Amino acid sequence: MLTERQQLILRAIIDNYIRSAEPVGSRTISKREDIGYSSATIRNEMADLEEMGYLEQPHTSAGRIPSNKGYRFYVDQLVHMPFMRAEDAQHIRRVFAEKFYEFEQVMNQAASILSGLTNYTSIVLGHEIKSSRLKTIQMIPLSSHSAVVILVTDTGKVENKTISLPKEIEIGEVERVVNLLNAKLMGVPMAELRNRLHTEVAKELGRYIQQCEYFISLLEEALKHEPDDHIVLKGTTNIMMQPEFRDVDKVRDILTLFEQNEMVVRLFDSQERGLQVRIGSENKEQAVSGCSIITATYHLDGQPVGTVGILGPTRMEYGRVMAILNELADNLTNAFERFYKSGA
Template identity: 35%
Template sequence: MLTERQKLILSLIIQDFTNTGQPVGSKRLMEEGVKASSATIRNDMKALEELGLLEKTHSSSGRIPSISGYRYYVDHLLTPAKVSNQEVDQIRSSLKKDIHEIDDIIQQSAKMLSQVTSYTAFSLGPEMKDRTLTGFRIVPLNDRQILAIIVTDKGNVESQVFRIPENVASQDLEKMVQIINDRLVGQPLVSVYQKLRTEIPMILHRYFQTTEGISHLFDVILNDAFEDKVFVSGRMNILNFNPEQDLNQVKSMYSLMQNSDELTQLLLPSDNNIHVRIGAELGNDLFDHLSMIQANYEIRGHGRGTIALLGPTSMPYSKVFGLLEVFRYELTNALNDYYRSLDLYH
């Protein structure tokens, strides 16, 4: 059990270290307002070190926080910092510009968070399981390429360029569009996904002499509609988090950030709280010197999404916590407004 003075000392060391990156000594703590002699403060610092909450560096008599120290601070001492009105206005206006579909809002939220903090930001939109496939068409671009456009009832539009397999003719594509529109449009995505695995292969065998190319194309195009899209902004900021990390580590982290499945697993929202995971709690050796603050949000009738920031363990937790609280509130409002406008439109 920490005394009130020890709690204050731990808080001040963490705040000071996250601002300056320098070890903090007893003299500095006296300047910061700890009302005790230098010897008493040093004794408290030694006690905090023995509890594993502080670490001593070789270069000076000062102390720096340990991973356990950050954890204790986040769990027991953190007070979210107030976000200025100017920052709130900036966040609000950024979430309203150039918005044509829901992915624009989700992507913009990651971009804005990364710009404000200089960390790596992640944004995962509300879950897709309750969505319905409302439109599908193919636009030929040239002899071997098509643009496939998929629309869902929640305002998501997926469009992607695909190369047509050699054994697929243009009349095959027309037949494929007809099958999708007859059998799958108007169905919930969950049903579409099940039918792709069961009913559709049998239908394809009925219509096509060889189904190999067309079946693969079907799968690839429609799987895009199910993919939970994680938008990442500020990937290169990871280079600034830990100067001692080697090149292979950076490459592995960069590669992980391009893997949508792994990121979705890392970010899956569990409830509507703000969570802080530090070092090993992230479940990946690559993140041992990093922290992630994740804020989940829920849009009634549309599922749950999440925004998160990945930065050094020495991030200013109180400031970032306060920022994410405001951010998820404004993002929830922006998404609710968007869905309301869709309902009015329909």
């Protein structure tokens, strides 16, 4: 366990290094008014902190920099989450007060805000809710033998697929089919649509069109629904502005990772409540072993439905980023619940 003096010195070193990106010496720390120890005392404590694995000494400098272990202790024990600047909080709340017609718009806005406020790479990951339901279905004729089927879910997702129409079907019949589908399928979970098509729609559909079986097969394909993850990345090149990432190969590996959705989901996905901070080698992917990832979940009816997060250097303003993520996650939760329950 670190002594109170060691904790004070470790915090001062990390705070200074976060601001300067330069190794920190004992003389620099001794000049701080909140320390009150001589340079020699600080130097001895720094040597002990290095021996315990909390600090490292780059071979080119007499100063010290935090290790991953040092950052972990800092985040868990020393960092204090500051209040957000009033103008930042007001900006976030003003954006979320706007009317959105698709939740993807909310995700885009959240990612842009987060990247803009932090200058790191931001991500908003939204899982499609398993219980999402059909809000409405439309069928718009494109020609005498084709139409586009538009599905709108109660979470604001819009899907559209083009189908071929039976030659004999008339516009009036299409309208009756759409009315029947809305009457029978509105409010049905998306995953159950094709099953309900056969159990509740097929028999009655035979009253409207002659080629019922053929039309049912077309609708079955149109109603095919594959749940997916929605990923919004912003500021992907911000990592290049950090002095730790002057190595072109390092940057290339990270940017390549951003192009792999499955990898991004694996890195940022979190079903744990609250803020999660992974530092350096705690991230299993080699490409981001020199980065920190901070995530927070947003919820619907108390259940996590998505993640908002940041990727940046381990030399990160942890307290400020955590405060911003907390505020964004709360606003995403409120926006999602409002959107989902009101049907936009």
